[in-house]
Amino acid sequence: MSNRDVAVIGVGYTTFQALTPDVNWKEMMFEAASEAYEDAGLDPRKDVDSFITCAEDFWEGFSIFDEFTPDQLGAVLRPMHTVSGDGLQGLASAYMLIRSGLCDIVAVEAHSKISELLTFEGVVKLSFDPVYEAPLFETAHPYAAAGLEMRSYLEASGTTEEQCAAVAAQHKRNAFSNPIAGFAARIETDDVLDSGYLFDPLKKLEIAPRADGSIVIVLASGDVARRYAKPVYLEGIGWSSDSPWIASRGSDAPYAARAAEQAYRKASIANPQKEIDFAEVDDQFAFKTLQHLEALGLARPGEAGHLAEEGALGRNGHLPVNVSGGSLGCGHLMEASGLAKALEVTLQLRGEAGKRQLSNARVGVAQSWRGVPHGTGAVAVFSRRD
């Protein structure tokens, strides 16, 4: 069979902003998709074998959102489907389509138009089991569940509130060097600590603000990718789910550990601490960054907080994490958040990350989590093979 490696050959993206009233979601997706096809130098009407959008009905306000996806992606009368999941799960689907031999080029889109949802809290509450869990959250904000998880993570790992606050400050500062980030801020650990408890021990500035935006990533088989100047190879990808019951979960993000194990196996990574140069991990809440780094094997249990405190996770540290600014600095993009991580890893490996470019970035990992109250996430390992 032909070369079934998988590589990124094109990316397109809008800026990430709190409000985007001037365009509808279709026009926003069209902008990102046009840019991605331009970047890959291809015509979606002829060259793309299959299209994928990652979306959830209640984020969008539609039943069967899949209806509203093909036109703006160039997918009319072509194979296209929706993954009800995070952008990295969309990339995983594209990866499998290429590995099966069926497709050579697949476009994956994910977006957020979350500013149009007027009752964010109300919709997140609909994610709880309607019989057992939802009644408990009738008067509580759903993010209280994140406070519960943070407390158990701090207890189990010995991580401190100061360490979590340091992460939030770092990511918001990182965002200054990312032109598409919407929430950069020149703040220090103390500012975060002083921002007040919303869901004790979770503080206001440790919660990623929401943003609108669209990202499109075009993947291709090894044969096609070879023709490109700067292919970034998707060396391995994995995804996994924990129990849907919040009471049945551990505090160490086992979904991320299992997803990483799968992705590392595919990518032949035996020692992630040595072999991975930088990471873009889910940081919807500051503590999740540390929890995820440990689950990914990039820090020992309980160690990530110390790394954050010592500055080891900064752009010049030994493990740069979320140099893009992450969700805390760029804004959280719902199902597109995983693609935002993959986008940053790709730009870094291409050497196109501008002011925040890392030197000697060769292998990067992107990781996503589907948010409160879920235990599902994905991990993707990318490399430049020169």
Added chain:
Amino acid sequence: MAEQTKEYRATLKPEGVRGKSIRKDELREVPHVTSRPNAKYAWAAGVAMSRFLDELKEGRIVGRKCRKCARVLVPPRMFCERCYRQTDEWVELPGTAVIETFAVSYLDTDANRIKEPILVGVVDLDGAPPHCGFMHYFDEMSPDEIHIGMPVEAVWKPKEERDGAITDIRYFRPRRK
């Protein structure tokens, strides 16, 4: 292998057992919780549709032309989904049409039965290529008269009642000479 198959069949309900619809009173017999989703949205209409709605308020139907495939897109879009490029210019249409297809509905939105049927369908707008139109109501015609290919024209709400919505057109009626 054969055993598995047998076991599988045993798990299915015997023949003759049929499902049925559930009545309201039966619903009350089962322990259940009720809730009403709190989900509200404000969608940006977007560049093309905002203009479309503004023009409806003025009593005009407009489309966007794609010079590459020469189609006039109604409802208008800023990009042509076939050519995958930005559309080029605004085109005003005369507001007359023929009926592309229709339904004679004895059901309302929530599937309640109604006595007087709603006439509803798709109009194929004059000035646009085939299969370019939108859904709307028909009136001033009977269920016996309505037919595919029937020439119709838009009946507008009085100007002061229009609010920039598809319902600024009340319905389409048989075209008068």
Added chain:
Amino acid sequence: MNLKETNRSAAVVGAGMTLFASRLQETGKEMTWEAAKMALDQAGLTLADIDAVILGTAPDAFDGVHKKGEWLLDGAGGVGKPYMRVYTGGGTAVMAPIAGWWHVASGMYDKVLVLCEEKMSSVQPHAQSAFGHIWDPILDRPLKPNLVWIFSMEMQRYMHKYDVSYEDIASVAVKNKRNAVGHPCAQLADPDITLEDVINSEPMALPVRRLDISPPSDGASAVVIVRGDMAHDLTEIPVFIDGVGWCIDTTMWTNRDLAFPEFVVKAAKMAYDMAGIDNPKKEIDVAEPYDPFDYKEVQHLEALGLFEPGEAARATREGKTQRDGELPVCPSGGLLGVGNPIAATLGIKVGELFWQLSGQAGVRQVKKDIRTGVTQAWGDLMQFSSVLVMRRH
């Protein structure tokens, strides 16, 4: 696309489905578990043997649960496993097993479980209320549409363009509701139904009448898909997935040719090309097209290349698509006879072809020797289709 060189070695080795009916007592999770258990039992496997789980379920609005896939995941057996939900409206019924195919054909996994679930009775006052959110909020929703309207409009356009009679179309409903009599999960099987019953049933949105429509329903279905070289160790007669295809048309439904579903033609061509089928009329022995309405069965048969445009309805009335006819169509009883829990119709499409092609369909078994079957589902706002070609090797 590399249709001729694609990995074609994945097979179905087990299937299961629940009763299709309004099922107040069970939750979606419980129904999903029931179907999964049946499919695993038939394959002689346990959940521990399964590498990954694929879920299909249609609108979240039916349950009022956000990210419904995450909620269903323990019933579906996805805890601790790679778990993926694909979503193409009604087309999910055949899209989920296609995703199951690529999980295996990619070499990522050896054994996967594909689940489809739908519980339409939870939404009040009627499943139609959830369908209100399917429409474009600017163009369609202000007109307060009912979903039946567009099907009626499509049927009207189809009858007009190809000069097809309502009576011929209605004979599909008679056939399928009679076929369903042998189906243990059937909701609306009726051995005595006549053409007059359908023609005289109450008008919904004419030309569509009550008996032209499949009923909303609750239920779940599952299939187990494994690597081809393992299939014979698990079951006597595995049924291979030899062709997959799917296609979506424009969102702008009023800009489509409603008389003929071009997207079905394209999805079918993809699946046939992959399966090496040049002449479907000759090479397909049995078909399970999507039949939520009687006119959809004939429209789909034509787009699948099994009849010329406009001819399938008459052929149905002449008996050609009966279980013992030239081309048995919907021997399961279809959605019209068994019920229509949207995505869960997996069991009467892919499940039925598995049981038929492996000779396990019991009283529904097609008598003549059948080796190759095609099944298809249809969804979104009348614009998406997924197609599977299944074969006994």
